[in-house]
Amino acid sequence: MKSIMNMKSLVCAAFAAVVFSPAGAAGIGIENPVEGSVLADTSRVVDLDEVLVIKQPKESFRLRQQPVSSSMYSARDLLAIGARDLRELSAFVPSFTMPNYGSRYTSSMYVRGIGSRINSPAVGIYVDGVPVMSKSAFNQHYYAVDRVDVLRGPQSTLYGLNTEGGMVRMYTRNPFSYQGTDMELGWGTRAWRNAELTHYNKVSGKFAFSVGGFYDGQNGFFRNQTTGDRADKYDEAGGRLRLMWRPTQRLSFEVFGDYQYVDQNGFPYGRLNLETGETESPASTYQGSYRRNTLVSGLNVGFKANHFDLHYATSYQWLKDYMMMDQDYLPVDYMHLKQWQLQNAMTHELSLKSNHPVGGFWHWTLGAFFSAQWLRTDGPVFFDADMTNMMYGMLQPMIEPVMYNAILAAFTGRMIGQGVPPAAAGTAAAAAVEKAGGVHVTGVEMGAPGIYRTPQFNLGFYHESNFDITRNLTATLGLRYDWTHAKIAYEASTFMGVNASVLGKDATRYLASSISDLLKDDFNQLLPKFGLTYRFRDGNVYATVTKGYRSGGYNIQMFADILQNDVMSAVRGQKVDMSQFASGDINIEHTEANYQDIAKTISYEPEVSWNYEVGTHLNLFRRALQLDLSVFYMQVRNQQIAVMAPGFSYGRMMTNAGRSYSAGMEAALRGAAFDNHFDWSLSYSFTRAKFKEYMDLQTVNGAPVTLDYSGNYVPYVPQHQLAAFADYRFDINGSWLKNITLGANMNAQGKIYWNEANSYSQKFYALLGAHADADFGLVKLCVWARNLASTNYNTFAISSSATRTTEYFAHRGDPFQMGVDLKFHF
Structure with missing residues (x-):
């Protein structure tokens, strides 16, 4: 421990002395700019849209020329901030958060106060032009990444449902423009290990391919005090293939497939003391776990005609996973949940975009999108000894x-x-x-098995026009028709077996409640977009009004509570004649009125929002500085909120708040200096997301109670987010050492409320990181550290009433970490 603290102190001191100290800067031959030196003419911020040319099948303009708040990150940026997946990148993106909830299964994302932990996502993800359909597959290990775009605010006109908060576009390296073999080996704290190998080959001017694979793992930071296992250890591996063929200058084909497997211990939730804010080590009876297989494959076809570009994209996606979670998170044996998911999905999208030469008056895009998802979920709840003993006493x-x-x-x-x-x-x-x-x-025995099939179909037609009213002023008009068909076919039951000695003979009598039904619903929306963009030499200003949308659907988490309430009502003599129990089993009958009540209970409505935004993208001081600034206000109706299911609290359910709003601002500065040797970035966002009208019905001591959350903050949304990084490159130009780069980064966020009542929260906290890279040409050596100050914070907190007493639990953030990477390119 002492050696680790010494290492942390050494790293912190080195960065403070070399990177931030004026004396340190002078000592390495950098002139003080205040004393007469000026920025070199070659110092400019790299515009990723210009350097990493990505064909966009829908947009007519490069990203920073569009009327949208956005951020772009290159592979170099990801290295500077130490991001290995989208969850780690999100800490550096304004108004965007994707916290660590304990496993890759949980991939909740929030943008501008919009998001939820379950069911319909608020943020869409595209990988190499293909949408990732399963929310359970959002949280992936990303490698061979060339560029990541994050778009904030509704993108529903061009991208449809479930992009209400925004969207993320990820692009892997293109073998036509990047060749060779990349290999990366990493080792770090708690036996973190990483190995990646990708080969890029341009066979000819018409055909290129890339193939690669990875392995990633760690022994974990938190030990389950009951089982003795590491509560957060994991292993994951996968492979990726990409084939690109350009038979003519007009026609192109691309096929890719990405398979990943993860096996991890998860959900390291420890008891949270609300008075002190301290979180204990995990101590659940069952160690939570998660296993997942995913395959995302796609085909992109492009054709460049004389006056338009045609693009067709189709994909097949498959997910199979297993989750086991201790539902009480305590060293007592109350209940645990197992869940299996099997999903098949396909997408088809056809888009046409005008390709008029620069100066054309009308730039247009039109297209059609269709997707189909088939999801089967098996989710039995198991009631264990302490629960059945408690029920026996009752x-x-x-x-x-x-x-x-x-x-x-x-x-x-x-x-x-x-x-x-x-x-x-x-x-x-x-x-x-x-x-x-x-x-x-x-004695008493209990169980609640269930099988749920939830297919969903989506069809959309869209059009967007950009009119150059003047040389500097462009008007944007867009409209999408979006139709969603959602179904649920459920077979759910619960039983209570009463073990008894009757007249000297042992017998078990079962009280059971079983339900099955098929429900379906259609959701239709028109999703308009209005915008104005005024361009000038050093940037643009814009104003937009856009409509966002998340589809409605059905809660499968509610069934165990519904059926257990059936059984408890029967025990109290409210549904059946319990005298029948002496002679045999009892099956509770359900009427049509019961099924209508169930349909109302498990369904939730679509969420609709209007986003009003003004912003600017500026290139200042001869492009040595970029400034992106936006201010927004969102009105949200029927906001979808994930809350604990009432009754026995077996899990989360989706419900609708009446009305809410989100207002805030986003600012990002990016600069380059000293002949592009010094790169830096600073961003800040403020989000004020509150309920305007939200009345919730809860059961307290067996009686219904109406709670008014109007005026409270929307949970899980950081009010402030601050991030920065700075890198300085020292050119050595030796025979074996090319250069050395020193860098530091910081991300901070808070306050974050954890429930609708705003009764407990995470205060504002900051995390510091650093890295030092030595480039030897063929190989690059990278030494990195995270959470240098070992800041104590929680990434997530939850309450549970599984034991009939409300308890609070939290997932602690990772402590200090450090490691070393070796990167080869040949």
Whole structure:
């Protein structure tokens, strides 16, 4: 431990002295700009749109020329901030958060206060022109990445449903423009290990391909105090193939496939003390785990005609996973959940875009999109010893007298039928029952299996026009018709088995409730977009009004609670005659009215928003500085909120708040200096997301209570986000050492409320990182560190009433880490 602290101090001191100290700068031969030196003419911020040319099948202009708040990151940027996946990148993107919730299964994203932990996502993800359909596949290991674009605000006109908050576009390296073999080996804290190998080959001017694979793993930071296992260890691996063929200058084809597998211990939630803010180590009875197989494959076809570009994209995607979670997160044996998902999905999209020469008055895009998803979820809930013992203590005084009285009445009736007087028959029957062994309830067993099929189909038609009203002023008009068809076919049940000794014989009587049905619904939306962009020599200013949309659907998390409430009502004598329990099993019957109530309970409505935004993209001081600034206001109706299911609290469900709003600003500065040796970036965002109208019905002590959350902050949304990084490159130009780069980075966020009542939260916190790279030409050596100050913070917190008492739990953020990477290119 002492050596680690010394290493942390050494790294911090080195960065402070070399990167930030004026004396340190002077010592390495950099003139003080205040004392007369000026920025070299070659110092300019690299415009990724110009350097990394990416064909966009829909947009008519480069990203920073469009009326949208956006951020772009190159492979070099990802290295500077140490981001290996989208979750780690999100900490450096304004108004965007994708926190670590304990596994790659949970990939919740929030942009401008819009998002949720379950069901319909608020942010879309495209990889090499293909949308990733399963939210469970969003959180992937990304490698061989060339560029990442993050677009904030609704992108629904061109990209459809579930891009209400924004979207992420990821591009891998193009083998036509990048050749050779990249190999990366990494080792770090807690046996973090990483290996990547990708080969890029341009066979001819018409054909190129890339093929690669990776392995990534770590032993974890947190130990489960009950099982002794590392609660967050993981191993993952995968491979990727990309084939590109350009038979003519007009026609192009691309085929790719990306398979990944992950096996991890997950959900390292420890008990949270609300008074002190301290989070204990995980101590669940069952160690949570997650295993996932994913395949994303796609085909892109492009054709360049005389007056338009045609692009067709299709994909097939497959996901198969397994999750096991201890639902009480405690060292007691209450309940655990297992879930299996199997999903098949396909997409088709055809788009046409005008390709008029520069100066054309009308730039247009039109297209059609179709997707189909078939998802089967098996999600049984298991009730364990401590839960069944607790239920036994509750039910034994209720059930045992009912069973005894039923048998006593049967014996008494039989004796009266044999001519015994009623008074004497009762006494004799009681004696006979007692002599035979009586009636004694000895235990309870429970379970809640369920199978849910939730197919979804989506069809969209869209058009967007950009009119150059003047040489500097462009008007944007867009409209999309979006149709979604959602279904749920469910087969769910729950049972309570009562183990009893009846007249000297052991028997088990089952009280069961089973339901099955098919529900479907259609959702239609028109999604317009209006914008004005004024261009000038050093940038542009813009104003937009856009409509966002997330589809409605069905909660599968609700069924266990619905059915358990059925059983508990039956035990209380509200649904069935419990005297039947003495002689056999009982199945609770359901009426059409019951099924109508279930349909209302499990369904949630679409979320619709209007986004009003003004912003600017500026290139200042001869492009030595870029400034992106935006201010937004969003009105949200039927905001989808993930809350704990009422009753026994077996999981999260989606519900709709009445109305809410989100307002804020985003600012990003990026600069270059000292002949492009010094690169830096600074960003800040502020988000104020609140409920205007939100009345929630909860059950407290068995009675319904209406809670008013109007005026409260929307949970899981950071109010402030701040990020920065700075790199300085020292040119050595030696025979074996080319240059050395030193860099530092920081990301901070907070305050974050964890529930709708705003009763507990995470305060503002900051994380510091650093890296030092030595470029030897063939190989680059990178030493890096994260969370240099070992900041104590929580990435996520939750409450649970599984034990019938409200407990609070949190996932602690990773502590100090360091490692070394070797990167080869040959």
